[in-house]
Every structure is written in structure tokens, then in C-alpha cells.
Amino acid sequence: xxxxxxxxxxxxxxxxxxxxxxxxxxxxxxxxxxxxxxxxxxxxxxxxxxxxxxxxxxxxxxxxxxxxxxxxxxxxxxxxxxxxxxxxxxxxxxxxxxxxxxxxxxxxxxxxxxxxxxxxxxxxxxxxxxxxxxxxxxxxxxxxxxxxxxxxxxxxxxxxxxxxxxxxxxxxxxxxxxxxxxxxxxxxxxxxxxxxxxxxxxxxxxxxxxxxxxxxxxxxxxxxxxxxxxxxxxxxxxxxxxxxxxxxxxxxxxxxxxxxxxxxxxxxxxxxxxxxxxxxxxxxxxxxxxxxxxxxxxxxxxxxxxxxxxxxxxxxxxxxxxxxxxxxxxxxxxxxxxxxxxxxxxxxxxxxxxxxxxxxxxxxxxxxxxxxxxx
Amino acid sequence: xxxxxxxxxxxxxxxxxxxxxxxxxxxxxxxxxxxxxxxxxxxxxxxxxxxxxxxxxxxxxxxxxxxxxxxxxxxxxxxxxxxxxxxxxxxxxxxxxxxxxxxxxxxxxxxxxxxxxxxxxxxxxxxxxxxxxxxxxxxxxxxxxxxxxxxxxxxxxxxxxxxxxxxxxxxxxxxxxxxxxxxxxxxxxxxxxxxxxxxxxxxxxxxxxxxxxxxxxxxxxxxxxxxxxxxxxxxxxxxxxxxxxxxxxxxxxxxxxxxxxxxxxxxxxxxxxxxxxxxxxxxxxxxxxxxxxxxxxxxxxxxxxxxxxxxxxxxxxxxxxxxxxxxxxxxxxxxxxxxxxxxxxxxxxxxxxxxxxxxxxxxxx
Numbered sequence: 001x002x003x004x005x006x007x008x009x010x011x012x013x014x015x016x017x018x019x020x021x022x023x024x025x026x027x028x029x030x031x032x033x034x035x036x037x038x039x040x041x042x043x044x045x046x047x048x049x050x051x052x053x054x055x056x057x058x059x060x061x062x063x064x065x066x067x068x069x070x071x072x073x074x075x076x077x078x079x080x081x082x083x084x085x086x087x088x089x090x091x092x093x094x095x096x097x098x099x100x101x102x103x104x105x106x107x108x109x110x111x112x113x114x115x116x117x118x119x120x121x122x123x124x125x126x127x128x129x130x131x132x133x134x135x136x137x138x139x140x141x142x143x144x145x146x147x148x149x150x151x152x153x154x155x156x157x158x159x160x161x162x163x164x165x166x167x168x169x170x171x172x173x174x175x176x177x178x179x180x181x182x183x184x185x186x187x188x189x190x191x192x193x194x195x196x197x198x199x200x201x202x203x204x205x206x207x208x209x210x211x212x213x214x215x216x217x218x219x220x221x222x223x224x225x226x227x228x229x230x231x232x233x234x235x236x237x238x239x240x241x242x243x244x245x246x247x248x249x250x251x252x253x254x255x256x257x258x259x260x261x262x263x264x265x266x267x268x269x270x271x272x273x274x275x276x277x278x279x280x281x282x283x284x285x286x287x288x289x290x291x292x293x294x295x296x297x298x299x300x301x302x303x304x305x306x307x308x309x310x311x312x313x314x315x316x317x318x319x320x321x322x323x324x325x326x327x328x329x330x331x332x333x334x335x336x337x338x339x340x341x342x343x344x345x346x347x348x349x350x351x352x353x354x355x356x357x358x359x360x361x362x363x364x365x366x367x368x369x370x371x372x373x374x375x
Numbered sequence: 376x377x378x379x380x381x382x383x384x385x386x387x388x389x390x391x392x393x394x395x396x397x398x399x400x401x402x403x404x405x406x407x408x409x410x411x412x413x414x415x416x417x418x419x420x421x422x423x424x425x426x427x428x429x430x431x432x433x434x435x436x437x438x439x440x441x442x443x444x445x446x447x448x449x450x451x452x453x454x455x456x457x458x459x460x461x462x463x464x465x466x467x468x469x470x471x472x473x474x475x476x477x478x479x480x481x482x483x484x485x486x487x488x489x490x491x492x493x494x495x496x497x498x499x500x501x502x503x504x505x506x507x508x509x510x511x512x513x514x515x516x517x518x519x520x521x522x523x524x525x526x527x528x529x530x531x532x533x534x535x536x537x538x539x540x541x542x543x544x545x546x547x548x549x550x551x552x553x554x555x556x557x558x559x560x561x562x563x564x565x566x567x568x569x570x571x572x573x574x575x576x577x578x579x580x581x582x583x584x585x586x587x588x589x590x591x592x593x594x595x596x597x598x599x600x601x602x603x604x605x606x607x608x609x610x611x612x613x614x615x616x617x618x619x620x621x622x623x624x625x626x627x628x629x630x631x632x633x634x635x636x637x638x639x640x641x642x643x644x645x646x647x648x649x650x651x652x653x654x655x656x657x658x659x660x661x662x663x664x665x666x667x668x669x670x671x672x673x674x675x676x677x678x679x680x681x682x683x684x685x686x687x688x689x690x691x692x693x694x695x696x697x698x699x700x701x702x703x704x705x706x707x708x709x710x711x712x713x714x715x716x717x718x719x720x721x722x723x724x725x726x727x728x729x730x731x732x733x734x735x736x737x738x739x740x
Contacts, residue, residue, distance in 0.1 A: 055650040163588040170593065198584045200608035201601060203552045206616060209651040210553070213611050213644055214588065217604035221587035221597070228594045248639035251685070255678040256600060256633060263708060264438050264596045276681075291643035299692070303639070306685050322650055 006085025009347035012316035016068035026112035045096030049192040059322040069320035080319035091130040099194040103137035131159035150183040156353040157186035162218040163193030169225030184352040191215040191244040219245040230270040246291040251306035286316035288323040297333030313342040390472035392733035395701035399455035409498035424487040435595040447705030454705035482519035484547040485580040492521035515542040522546035525561040536569035542737040548609040549578040555616025572626040577602035606632025617657030619665040634672035638692040673701035675710040683717035
């Protein structure tokens with residue numbers, strides 16, 4: 001179904017990543033020389049996880065004759081913001097820099113992507129917010145990037161990939177979470193892989209479709225890692241957002257961790273209450289893709305009942321990825337309360353920096369709502 | 376073959392098929408009589424050659440008593456090695472009409488030296504019969520084969536195919552490539568020809584890949600969970616590589632890898648296959664169709680939602696004819712047949728899950 005009223009907060013929107021020509025002005029002399037002299041600027045930096053012509057990567061009616069889907073701001077306004085009456089949208093600009101092995105080069109390019117995002121997206125469209133793309137090779141470099149960008153309150157979270165070099169709950173990464181918590185930034189984990197390990201515990205699948213299906217298992221592994229390592233206890237304000245993860249797999253994880261925990265508590269004594277309680281409080285998941293059969297609203301309704309909380313889902317179009325058709329971004333079977341929660345209340349509760357935007361401009365919000373198209 | 380039950384009490388009106396029982400050697404030397412001298416010496420001199428840093432133990436130590444029920448330790452040897460105790464404590468006490476043996480260690484599935492793996496496979500298959508199935512006809516063996524040597528696996532399956540005491544074929548889901556890969560297809564072809572299901576039981580030893588897509592977990596709590604994620608990616612590979620299209624008679628039992636994830640995984644596969652069918656023309660129907668037709672799931676360790684009715688709903692989505700009870704005896708997280716479900720299944724549902732589904736899958740009388 002369509003969104004019933006304007007004002008939604010879209011928690012996963014993908015402007016096309018900038019080409020290297022657009023990033024060069026944001027690099028210092030050393031890296032500009034490196035990138036051009038080594039012809040690195042002739043590389044595409046496309047992530048293997050999102051081949052541009054694959055059906056999953058862009059909806060057919062969101063493609064255009066020339067240029068990448070989501071590649072210009074007018075198109076984003078026309079296709080992703082206006083049709084859904086979106087009040088705020090969080091841009092997740094994925095860039096292949098995170099899959100490099102050279103930590104310094106990756107950090108320089110991530111910084112350039114973040115600066116480009118501020119200059120070309122946030123400065124030009126007041127409805128947009130963004131994630132800070134982090135290089136995870138060296139926690140010190142990741143912390144430095146957080147400190148460099150945190151002053152810009154339009155960045156509301158940090159952005160990591162679901163499949164990386166190490167499980168994200170590991171203590172080596174904790175300085176990153178300390179910095180994020182200090183600055184009221186959520187930890188966003190987005191589908192995708194740097195392919196430093198096989199996507200499955202039995203090796204490398206043949207098809208891209210298998211890789212994509214396996215993303216949900218990678219999110220499961222990350223949740224177990226955050227939980228077992230004690231990240232939620234160490235950083236009591238930290239919110240974890242799983243982006244483009246699907247969510248129908250979640251009930252099994254809640255049930256299984258609750259049960260297993262009863263047997264393994266002595267191994268992880270810092271987990272002092274049933275894991276499902278902790279996860280329901282601290283973990284959020286973006287709406288799209290809705291991995292449930294269309295036309296069988298009952299299955300989705302029951303899955304939400306199994307999840308046992310209206311607080312966990314965040315509205316998201318996943319634009320321009322092909323997850324739904326037309327303007328039917330909401331699955332059938334959601335209650336009015338659940339719709340309101342996921343469109344507005346849950347995103348505001350998850351991202352403290354969005355609350356600032358809401359608080360600062362109540363008038364602007366009211367105006368925006370009134371001027372929104374009639375639904 | 377119909378085996379009369381002994382010591383059946385009035386409380387046990389329904390006899391059961393237990394789809395996951397773990398036998399054990401009293402000592403590694405138990406295998407010696409079934410190994411040629413060359414491999415006996417190899418086993419003593421070099422031992423198993425696995426893909427992990429610790430020799431002769433699990434890399435994630437288990438929570439209690441090496442992952443075993445404390446009361447399952449016999450006076451001598453490890454749990455599962457004493458048939459008399461297994462009879463008294465489990466087969467008789469719980470009304471087990473048939474017990475499906477899951478022999479995991481030293482069967483060659485995780486051995487790097489494929490010649491040694493082949494010798495272990497033969498030995499373990501002979502040993503299961505001699506030590507357990509011959510003296511206790513309620514037990515059924517599985518043909519344990521090293522999946523990384525498909526040519527040998529086929530000969531071993533053919534060697535045992537006429538012996539009804541072997542009910543299924545065991546390969547490791549912690550394989551070196553995802554199990555849908557065509558290097559494993561000769562095994563599926565042989566399984567189809569021998570009319571035996573393939574049993575995939577979760578494994579403690581890797582086939583060379585980290586248990587998650589982001590490397591190795593820290594705690595046993597995570598490694599335990601990785602059994603469920605690994606089973607999902609294994610099933611995805613079998614389905615999307617078109618194995619069931621290629622071998623329409625193939626049946627697969629997924630054992631101890633959880634089962635409540637199955638509907639959500641099917642929904643996810645169907646949804647994204649719809650968009651990506653051009654990449655996988657080997658599939659003629661939605662992925663969930665193949666799962667429903669070709670796959671069976673065992674219950675232990677059963678998921679326990681706060682509202683037990685949620686579990687009943689999920690089983691209904693999978694199909695009451697596709698879920699089979701298992702205990703995992705003598706392991707620490709054993710599920711008891713009388714306490715496994717906190718909701719009240721109907722008599723028909725009970726018959727199916729505790730007995731009839733397994734009898735139908737394995738062709739048990």
C-alpha cells in the first residue's frame with residue numbers, strides 16, 4: 001500500500017556514488033597525484049555486491065537513458081522524495097573504496113565521498129541527511145573520520161558493510177563505537193560485502209542471487225557478534241541499524257538466542273537478561289526489502305507478531321534498488337499504529353540527530369506536511 | 376522389520392523415531408579392526424589432518440561436560456559409546472522405535488588427506504553396523520562419505536546400497552564449496568539411484584571457510600548459532616544451483632540446523648529470484664517449491680518462542696509433513712519427546728512429527 005500521509009522519514013536512500021572526477025577536488029595533493037598517476041581514476045569502484053545493470057540494483061522505471069539511477073538530485077526529488085511525501089531521507093552512499101586493502105587510500109577516498117555528500121547532496125536539498133561512510137581497516141582512521149565529520153549534524157549515523165574483514169562486535173572496533181556514541185551517531189550496517197571471506201561458511205556461491213540471499217545470514221552473524229561480545233552493555237546509548245537486511249528472519253534469531261543464552265550464560269556473563277529484550281531495545285531494521293509473499297498479508301502480520309515489537313522497523317524505500325513497484329512501499333497487513341511508528345516515531349527515536357531537525361523546525365515541518373501532495 | 380518395544384510404559388502411547396542419535400567410539404582404537412594396516416599406522420602416527428589450529432579438540436570448547444549430558448557418561452568411555460546405557464536411558468525409556476545414527480567424527484568428511492578420508496569412511500560404516508546396528512536393530516546407520524572426493528563417495532554409496540540397515544547418506548554441510556556446486560552432483564546422482572536421502576548434520580569442523588561471512592566468531596554462543604546460518608546458505612545453494620531440478624528424486628534431511636528459519640528463507644529466495652530469474656534459468660519454479668518437495672527438517676534444538684503458539688504457526692507454514700522429531704542424544708542440549716513442544720499438537724500432528732514423517736522419508740516399516 002501507499003504511505004497514508006506525508007511526513008515519512010526514509011532511512012535508506014541511495015544516491016549514485018560520485019565518479020572519481022567528482023571526488024578529486026575533495027582529495028589532498030598526495031592522493032590526487034596517486035589517484036591520477038596510477039590511473040586509479042579510470043577505475044569504476046563499483047562494489048561487486050551491486051552490479052549496476054542487475055535487476056536488484058535499480059527499478060526499471062527508475063533507470064534513465066543516460067547516467068546512473070539516483071545520479072542527479074532532481075531525479076532523486078522526483079522519484080524518491082516527492083512521491084512518498086518524504087520529510088527527511090538518510091542517504092547511504094556506498095562506494096567501492098571500502099573494499100580496498102590499502103587502509104590509507106580507503107580512508108582518503110571515504111573522506112572524499114563524505115565531503116562530496118555534504119557539498120552535493122546535503123547543501124542542496126534540505127530534506128536530505130546522510131551516513132558517514134567509514135573505512136574499517138584501521139579503527140584509528142575510522143575514529144578520525146567520525147571526529148572530522150561529527151560537527152556536521154546532518155550526518156546521523158556511520159555506515160558499515162554487513163560482510164567485512166572481522167565480525168563487528170570485536171573489541172578492536174570498540175573505539176569506533178565509543179566515538180559514535182559520544183556524538184549521537186547510530187551504527188548503520190548495510191547489505192554488501194568486501195569479500196574478504198567467502199559469503200557462506202562453505203565457500204563461494206556461483207550466483208549473485210545467492211550472495212544477495214546470504215546477506216540476511218551475515219546480518220544474523222553480526223547481531224550475534226554485537227550481542228556475545230557485550231557491545232550493548234559497554235555502550236548503553238548505542239543504536240544498531242540493519243539496512244536492507246530484510247526482517248522476516250528476525251523471529252528465529254530472537255527465539256534461538258533466548259534459548260541458547262540459557263545454556264551459555266557462563267560464557268557471556270555480561271548478558272544479564274534475555275537477549276531478545278536487548279535486541280528489541282537496541283536494534284532497528286529498515287523496511288525494504290520486505291521478504292514476505294505479496295498478497296498474503298496474514299503472513300506478514302504474523303511475522304510482526306513473532307517479532308513482538310512495533311519499535312524495530314524503520315521506513316525505507318531503498319531507492320533506487322528494485323524492492324517494490326509503483327508507490328506501494330508499505331506492505332499490506334500493517335496496523336495504523338505500526339505504520340505511524342515506522343514512518344515517523346521509530347526513526348526519530350533511533351536517530352537523536354533527526355530529533356534536533358524536528359525540534360528546530362516545527363513550523364517548517366508543519367508547512368512541509370501541508371504542502372505535501374494529497375494522499 | 377517390526378521390532379517389539381521393550382519396557383514401554385503406559386505414558387508412552389506413541390512410539391517415536393529419533394532422527395538424531397550420536398554413537399561414539401569407546402576409544403579411537405575401536406576403528407582399528409576396520410582399517411587396513413597402512414591406515415591404522417597412519418592414524419596412530421599422523422592422526423587426522425583438519426582445517427583448524429587445534430588438534431584433537433573443538434576450537435570452541437562446549438559449555439558443560441564436553442557438550443554431553445552429564446548422566447550420559449558410562450562407567451567407561453564417552454557418552455554414546457555404551458549401547459546398554461543408550462538402550463536403558465533413551466531407546467527404552469523414550470519409546471524409540473527407530474533411531475537414526477549420526478556418526479560425525481572420524482568419518483572422513485573433514486579430513487584433508489582424501490585417501491585417509493576414504494579409509495575412514497569405509498571403516499566407520501563397517502563399525503556402525505558391527506558396534507550398534509547389528510546388536511540393536513532399532514538403530515539405523517548412515518553411509519558416511521567424504522563429500523570432497525565424490526568419485527570415492529559414489530563407490531561407497533553403491534557398496535552399501537543393498538543393505539537396508541543404512542537409511543541415508545551423510546555428507547558435511549561445512550564443505551569446501553557450497554553443496555549445490557556441480558563437483559558434488561555425482562553424490563546426488565548416486566543417492567537418487569540408491570533411493571537414500573542425503574542427511575546434512577551441522578558440523579564442528581570447517582571445510583576451510585570461516586563460519587561467518589565476516590570471519591571467525593569469538594564465542595561458542597556464536598559458533599552454535601552459525602549452524603543455523605550455515606544451513607540456510609547450504610540449502611540456498613542446493614536450490615538455486617538447480618540440484619533438485621537436475622535430480623528430481625533427491626531428498627534432503629537438514630539435521631540440527633534449526634528449522635523455523637525455513638519459511639522466511641523461502642520467502643526471501645522467492646522474492647529475489649523473481650527479479651533475478653535471468654541469472655538462474657536452471658530453476659523452472661519458485662525456489663520454495665523445491666524446498667517443500669525435497670526437504671525435511673529435524674526439530675532439535677527446538678526454538679522456544681515466549682508464545683508457544685508461534686512455533687505451531689511456523690511448523691504449519693513449513694508443513695506438518697516435513698518436520699521430524701530428534702533428540703540429539705547424548706548431547707547436552709537433548710530435547711525430550713514429552714517436553715519438546717510447549718503447545719498442544721493434535722494427535723495427527725504428533726504422529727507425523729514423532730514418527731510417520733521419518734518412516735515415510737526413510738522407508739521404515
